[in-house]
Amino acid sequence: MKDLTYLQLWDAYGALLTDTQREICEKYYLYDLSLSEIAEEKGISKQAVSDALKTSRELLDFYEGKLHFNAQNKAYSLEVSFMMTDVTRALEAFKAAHPEYAGEMDSIIRKVTVGEEVDLDAGGE
Numbered sequence: 001m002k003d004l005t006y007l008q009l010w011d012a013y014g015a016l017l018t019d020t021q022r023e024i025c026e027k028y029y030l031y032d033l034s035l036s037e038i039a040e041e042k043g044i045s046k047q048a049v050s051d052a053l054k055t056s057r058e059l060l061d062f063y064e065g066k067l068h069f070n071a072q073n074k075a076y077s078l079e080v081s082f083m084m085t086d087v088t089r090a091l092e093a094f095k096a097a098h099p100e101y102a103g104e105m106d107s108i109i110r111k112v113t114v115g116e117e118v119d120l121d122a123g124g125e
Contacts, residue, residue, distance in 0.1 A: 003029070009060035012069045021056040024049055088112050 007029045014022050027033045027041070028049075035053075039046040064070050088109055095105035111117070 006057055006060060008070050008073075009064055010056075012073070013060050013063040013067075016063060017056055017059060021052055021059070024052045025056050028053060084112055 006025075010017075010025050010029055014025065017025065024038055024042070027038045028035075033041070035046045035049045038049045042049070091105050091109050091112065095102050095109075098105075
């Protein structure tokens with residue numbers, strides 16, 4: 001990806017751009033097309049694509065400056081990550097204190113860390 005920050009801003013605020021701006025940003029950030037490739041596909045000049053991207057970036061920065069959605073999302077994601085680490089540590093401690101529940105705890109830990117499905121009624125594994 002050319003610029004993760006603008007990709008994240010595009011995810012958050014892309015719907016606020018015009019259809020053309022949204023399409024150009026999508027091709028540039030998601031599909032990793034060059035300015036020339038986008039210009040050729042759209043039948044416009046490379047400079048027009050560059051101008052559209054510049055305008056789009058300015059708008060995305062403006063929206064983030066006013067709404068702070070992306071910054072809040074990053075902070076929330078970090079907070080959730082810390083909480084999941086705490087949960088995993090607590091599950092590991094419980095498993096160590098109660099080895100008879102090791103299978104169930106391992107199953108829950110896999111759910112917490114990698115998102116596996118957990119069937120608690122199946123007895124762990």
